[in-house]
Amino acid sequence: MSSPTKRPHPASSQTAAAIIESAMAAMTDSASPALFDVTIICTTDDYQAAYWMERLGKGVCKSGAGNGGSSGATYPMVLAVSEDWSSPSGAGNGLGTLYAFEKACLVAKEKHGVDLASEMNEGKVSAALYHTAGKGTRLAPLPASENNNKPGVKLPVCHVLADGSFEPVTVLEAVVRQTGIYAASRRGRLSVFWGDQIFVPTAPFRYEPTHHVDIMCTLEEEPPTAKVWKDKGLEKYGVIAVSGNGDAAQVEKVDHATAVRMLKNLGDIGRVGPSLGSFSVSAKILEALCEEFKGELEAKDGKLDTDPHFWMPLTLPQDEYISLMSQKGVEDDESRAHHVRMTKMKDAFLAASPELGLFGAVDVGSNACWWDYGQLKLYVANNRKLAEDGTDADLLRRFFGVTARVMNSEVEGVAVDGSACVSSCRAKGGSVGAHAAVALVDAQEVEIGEDAIVVNCAAKKIVAGKGAVLYNLVSEAEEGIVANDGDVIVSVTD
Secondary structure: OOOOOOOOOOOOOOOHHHHHHHHHHHHOOOOOOOOOOEEEEEEOOHHHHHHHHHHHHHOOOOOOOOOOOOOOOOOOEEEEEEOOOOOOOOOHHHHHHHHHHHHHHHHHHHHHOOOHHHHHHOOOOOEEEEEOOOOOHHHOOHHHHHOOOHHHOEEEEEEEOOOOOEEEEEHHHHHHHHHHHHHHHOOOEEEEEEOOEEEEOOOOOOOOOOEEEEEEEOOOOOOOOHHHHHHOOHHHOEEEEEEOOOOEEEEEOOOHHHHHHHOHHHOOEEEEEEEEEEEEEEHHHHHHHHHHOHHHHHHOOOOOOHHHHHHHHHHOOHHHHHHHHHOOOOOHHHHHHHHHHHHHHHHHHHHHOOOOEEEEEEEOOOOOEEEEOOOHHHHHHHHHHHHOOOHHHHHHHHHOOOOOOEEOOEOOOEEEOOOOEEEOOEOOEEEEOOOOEEEEEEEEEEEEOOOOEEEEEEEEEEEEOOOOEEEOOEOOOOOOEEEOOOOEEEOOOO
16 A cells, blocks of 8 residues: 655755754753653563652653643653563563553553543554663663663763752663654654663654654665665664655565565665664554454463564565565464464555555664663763763763763862763762763762763762773772772672
8 A cells, every 4th residue: 555655754954963953952951841741661570660650750751841742730641561471581572562552551541540542542642662671681780780670770960850859860761851852743653662772863853654653764865776785784684665655664684685576565665774673653553453463462472573573574575574584483384374464454454544654764864873871881882972072972961961071069179080071979089080970979089080980879988990880889888989990890689
């Protein structure tokens, strides 16, 4: 089924610099922050769910914040749910999204008397779901200090909560703030994000949705020739291909020739680029997917991911889908049966809801600014940018509201290097070295080395060697806390 001829992101005369400026202004508007009306957090357990309901409600999503389009005291609303699936391996991000949304609808009804599904169907509210379940192995050992609540890992910069207290910003709070710029374009839709990446788009972020499903990607400017495909390493990624009329399809980790063959049903391919995984769905197709997988959701059984089990069977011909899934070790009969199932659902859905195309793309720009906190090495590298020079570092500081290198701190007796970043700290003596990032530290004396990161630590004396990471530490010992060059030391919660 063809979509309207308008592309997901119409051609714009805006330059990348103008788009970045517009995005940063929206992300940092404390008086009227860009937020989704409903923020849904999918967590590992009920304890984490309770934590995020309280934390976000007091901070980023506190009452009175947001401009997602609705009015009244009900919004912004935070709904946190746990993925209590039958299998320890989880539901996959496909079934997991549907299950979390259905649980969130129950919580909205119980706690707020709101029929969330109806509000979305009527186009009254925008909703976003953030996947955060898992122990955060790639970020170890930091999540172990947060009860394995990986999106609760703190960054070395503080913000003000509703009660006036200063606390380090968590990774998830930063993601919620950043992604809110898409809220105004997505009333009546559920947006789905992952909870460890922040980006500033260089492509327009305000748009009129033209497809029931749209997926975020970084589209290349050049035509998708074999050379571009190889030079950009696209065979390593899940790739979104967009035709001239805006319809899109997804392939995964294939070479150029294979992609061209698989995508022949799209016709003329205009642009391609790696998928970011994040997507939004209309209320109608969300309802259709929940109905299609009603049996699995009620039984809490099965594991389905969006890319291989939703988007690819919905956008690829059957033979090409079977071929692609065979590379993943899936039997042909299983893939064929699943493709038949999804095609039947698609045909019935589009016959009933032809006003939008099925699957489109939302370009964030091939030169988007990107900060990933999903791995320890990236956590360290991106936090060090707070104390670096350059355009990227300037944007990061602006995003976090860092207007001075020393903020909300009592460190008059401390020799703080002019390149360091110090937030909500108290110390009477010592020094903070070049390009160090320090937040919520309380000590008599500090000796913080170059490139060190120290977050939420208290002791009589804190010594951090060059490049050391100290996190969530408290000591009453006379010698205080001592870390050598390159050490990573965290407190571990039982």
